[in-house]
Amino acid sequence: MVNTIIIISLLCSCASTQRKQGESRDADFYLSRGLAYAEKGQYDQAISDYNQALEINPWFAQAYGNRGLAYVEKGQYDQAISDYTKALEISPRLAQAYYNRGILYAEKGQHDQAISDFTKTLEINPRLAQAYYNRGNIHYQKGQYDQAISDYTKALEINPRLAQAYYNRGIPYAEKGQYDQAISDFTKALEINPGYAGAYYSRGASYYFKKEYDKSWDDIKKAQDLGYPVRPEFLDDLRKSSGRQQ
Numbered sequence: 001m002v003n004t005i006i007i008i009s010l011l012c013s014c015a016s017t018q019r020k021q022g023e024s025r026d027a028d029f030y031l032s033r034g035l036a037y038a039e040k041g042q043y044d045q046a047i048s049d050y051n052q053a054l055e056i057n058p059w060f061a062q063a064y065g066n067r068g069l070a071y072v073e074k075g076q077y078d079q080a081i082s083d084y085t086k087a088l089e090i091s092p093r094l095a096q097a098y099y100n101r102g103i104l105y106a107e108k109g110q111h112d113q114a115i116s117d118f119t120k121t122l123e124i125n126p127r128l129a130q131a132y133y134n135r136g137n138i139h140y141q142k143g144q145y146d147q148a149i150s151d152y153t154k155a156l157e158i159n160p161r162l163a164q165a166y167y168n169r170g171i172p173y174a175e176k177g178q179y180d181q182a183i184s185d186f187t188k189a190l191e192i193n194p195g196y197a198g199a200y201y202s203r204g205a206s207y208y209f210k211k212e213y214d215k216s217w218d219d220i221k222k223a224q225d226l227g228y229p230v231r232p233e234f235l236d237d238l239r240k241s242s243g244r245q246q
Contacts, residue, residue, distance in 0.1 A: 027057040034066060043070040061091035068100065077104045095124035099131055111138050129158040133165050145172035163192040167199050170206075179206045197226035205234070213242035221246070 034049030050067035053060055068083030084101040087094055102117030118135035121128060136151030152169035155162055170185030186203035189196050204219030216238060224230055239245055 027053040027060055027063070030056070031060070031063050031066065034063075034070075038066065038070055038073075041073075043073050046070045059090050061087040061094060061097075064090070065094065065097050065100070068097075072100070072104065077108060080104055093124055095121045095128065098124070099128065102131070103134065106134060106138055111142055114138050127158055129155040129162060129165075132158070133162065133168070136165075136168065140168065140172055145176055148172050161192055163189045163196060163199075166192070167196065167202070170199075170202060174202065174206050174209075177209075179210050182206045183210075195226060197223050197228035200226065201228050201230060208234075208238055208241070211241070213238065213244070217242065217244060217246065 030049040030053035034046040034053065037043070037046035037049060047067055047070045050063045050070065053063040054067075057063075064083045064087035068080040068087065071077070071080035071083065081101055081104050084097045084104075087097045088101075091097075098117045098121040102114045102121065105111075105114035105117060115135055115138050118131045118138070121131040122135075125131070132151045132155035136148045136155065139145075139148035139151060149169055149172055152165045155165045156169070159165070166185045166189040170182040170189070173179075173185060174182035183203055183206050186199045186206065189199040190203070193199070200219045201223035204216045204223060207213070207216035207219060220230055220235070220238065
């Protein structure tokens with residue numbers, strides 16, 4: 001199974017849409033204090049301050065965005081989606097809000113909406129590797145392996161140190177029977193993160209399907225040493241095929 005990344009960053013604390021100079025200063029004060037509360041994990045207080053900012057200036061996109069993040073931290077995804085949507089109505093070029101909303105749609109299993117939001121994110125910010133990565137995860141979950149591989153590849157062009165993208169790209173390669181490509185990607189993930197237990201297991205499974213049983217055993221043992229829960233059924237199959245007990 002592919003790994004997921006959920007990275008929802010705070011939207012910037014920048015000047016609010018001005019109505020009156022004094023109102024703008026007051027709204028910015030509540031936004032800044034809300035950010036400080038959020039950084040301390042005091043999300044209810046943060047939400048209260050964002051509410052105050054929005055009472056002063058209902059067109060303050062950043063306040064909606066940051067209140068959305070506070071709702072995410074409280075597990076209130078529907079409220080967060082509503083706030084990101086409102087932020088985008090005010091500021092349609094706010095790539096972070098599309099990205100964050102896409103993450104939440106993905107978490108709720110609303111895959112088409114998630115793909116749409118990640119795509120919009122990339123139209124605004126084509127250098128956001130995480131958006132390609134997460135869109136790739138959705139394509140994988142929908143069984144669209146070629147699209148997933150393409151998105152993981154784009155993520156890696158932007159960030160060649162993204163071990164999870166190598167690992168996740170290896171999974172659809174393996175499921176397509178392209179074991180050499182899968183092994184190459186799992187190996188690259190391990191070069192970046194030598195403690196990546198899942199990559200050892202998946203590379204070991206790929207060696208198994210190539211009937212390279214000694215290499216398979218080596219990787220499976222490493223995965224187990226790192227605490228990876230190897231299925232007993234797979235171990236039984238490996239014993240029978242290899243003629244070894246371990």
